[in-house]
Amino acid sequence: MTKLSLSKDKINILLLEGVHDNAISELEHGGYVSVERLPRALDEAELLERIGSVHILGIRSRTHLTAKVLEAASKLICVGCFCIGTNQVDLKAARRLGIPVFNAPYSNTRSVAELVIGEIIMLMRGIFPKSNLVHAGGWMKSAKDSYEIRGKTLGIVGYGHIGTQVSIMAESMGMKVRYFDVVNKLALGNAQPCHSLEELLAVSDVVTLHVPDTPQTRNMIGPAQLRAMKKGSHLINAARGQVVDIEALAGALKERHLIGAAIDVFPKEPGSDAEVFESALRGLDNVILTPHIGGSTMEAQANIGTEVAQKLIEYSDNGSTMGAVNFPQVALPVHAGCTRFLHVHENRPGVLRKINEVFSGRNLNIAAQYLQTDPELGYVVVDVDGDVDENEVASELRAIEGTLKARFLYPGKPGGC
Numbered sequence: 001m002t003k004l005s006l007s008k009d010k011i012n013i014l015l016l017e018g019v020h021d022n023a024i025s026e027l028e029h030g031g032y033v034s035v036e037r038l039p040r041a042l043d044e045a046e047l048l049e050r051i052g053s054v055h056i057l058g059i060r061s062r063t064h065l066t067a068k069v070l071e072a073a074s075k076l077i078c079v080g081c082f083c084i085g086t087n088q089v090d091l092k093a094a095r096r097l098g099i100p101v102f103n104a105p106y107s108n109t110r111s112v113a114e115l116v117i118g119e120i121i122m123l124m125r126g127i128f129p130k131s132n133l134v135h136a137g138g139w140m141k142s143a144k145d146s147y148e149i150r151g152k153t154l155g156i157v158g159y160g161h162i163g164t165q166v167s168i169m170a171e172s173m174g175m176k177v178r179y180f181d182v183v184n185k186l187a188l189g190n191a192q193p194c195h196s197l198e199e200l201l202a203v204s205d206v207v208t209l210h211v212p213d214t215p216q217t218r219n220m221i222g223p224a225q226l227r228a229m230k231k232g233s234h235l236i237n238a239a240r241g242q243v244v245d246i247e248a249l250a251g252a253l254k255e256r257h258l259i260g261a262a263i264d265v266f267p268k269e270p271g272s273d274a275e276v277f278e279s280a281l282r283g284l285d286n287v288i289l290t291p292h293i294g295g296s297t298m299e300a301q302a303n304i305g306t307e308v309a310q311k312l313i314e315y316s317d318n319g320s321t322m323g324a325v326n327f328p329q330v331a332l333p334v335h336a337g338c339t340r341f342l343h344v345h346e347n348r349p350g351v352l353r354k355i356n357e358v359f360s361g362r363n364l365n366i367a368a369q370y371l372q373t374d375p376e377l378g379y380v381v382v383d384v385d386g387d388v389d390e391n392e393v394a395s396e397l398r399a400i401e402g403t404l405k406a407r408f409l410y411p412g413k414p415g416g417c
């Protein structure tokens, strides 16, 4: 095992929101023993209190990492989102501070897709209101507002990982699938693309949303879009809470323009399980409300725990940013015997030359180098052999104009690489 510049028992890892046991075992297996796990999210004040001593932070969707928190995180080297969404992190601020953010882009995809399929059937049969009535001692044996899904049209907004899984399963159960995406996507099976959201809304018996939270998707389903949906249709949202105007949806359901909805995500979600959930949708007929559990299955959480922990270890051990959502992707194999330096900088002319001058000025041989840039950021991993004064080199690297972060990762051995 490579010895890091900061010994692994001194790397403080804080995992929030009940991240799965697999993450702990993966980290322990990688030699990281200073791991604290909390079952809940921390708010901004609590984060500010704790973040100064944390090197690696793991969160899920409830923890908001603002620029203020990130700026106070003087030791933070990377963040792991143990989920798909990363909108809870100020990714630009993290980039600016040289902190890569990792996630698990498809470990819970299947769980969300299966929930949506179940909800389509429950909604179209009106099962929840009937079941509630039976629980209360009633009996409503009726076919009114109860339909098969076979032959009905499912409209999928956002044909990415989840949208395409839903597409395949819905079609195999006899539904006609239409989809709308801002990117030209390969249609799976017999699914048909729509040219606009309006076209999709007008033809769908059930509309399901699978878009990320972006300025373009905020309130993308508002009063006008709800009116454009077929009378008697259903809406499902297991994407992000800001995508649907909840007050407008409640209105459309009360007017019976829509006759059912299943909502898993909300503009304002309780910060903890003890908080009361408030929503205009509470108590409405044939509305399935779930507490943001689309991706909460044992299988998904276990897979996510392993996947994200491995990415954090790869970055901490080797400097690999493969899979980071806000960073250029760089991976270099471990070069036993070499001294490894990492340098994150603004992507402007001349920085790489200056980095190389630091090494040539000291007569150091660069044994391997990997640079990747995007329009704003450059990330370079440099392996050198020979007799290296790591701390002096690292401080010279830090002094280069445009540097966001520079550190040496692990020392070399006499004789070099």
Ligand SMILES: NC(=O)c1ccc[n+]([C@@H]2O[C@H](COP(=O)([O-])OP(=O)(O)OC[C@H]3O[C@@H](n4cnc5c(N)ncnc54)[C@H](O)[C@@H]3O)[C@@H](O)[C@H]2O)c1
Pocket: 084, 085, 086, 105, 106, 108, 109, 112, 157, 158, 159, 160, 161, 162, 163, 180, 181, 182, 183, 210, 211, 212, 213, 214, 216, 217, 238, 239, 240, 264, 265, 292, 293, 294, 295, 296
């Ligand atoms: N409820 C949950 O527990 C849960 C679990 C996992 C994921 N999610 C959410 O589901 C969302 C989708 O996940 P995914 O893995 O399928 O993401 P993805 O990135 O694979 O797919 C998203 C798709 O939406 C498309 N898109 C983006 N903006 C659009 C717009 N304005 N109009 C139409 N299409 C647009 C993209 O081109 C892409 O194809 C994520 O944002 C995530 O936050 C929720």
Ligand SMILES: O=C(O)[C@H](O)COP(=O)(O)O
Pocket: 060, 061, 062, 082, 083, 084, 085, 086, 108, 292, 293, 295, 296
């Ligand atoms: O982004 C995601 O993967 C989902 O919203 C699930 O988030 P969670 O792990 O916080 O439940």
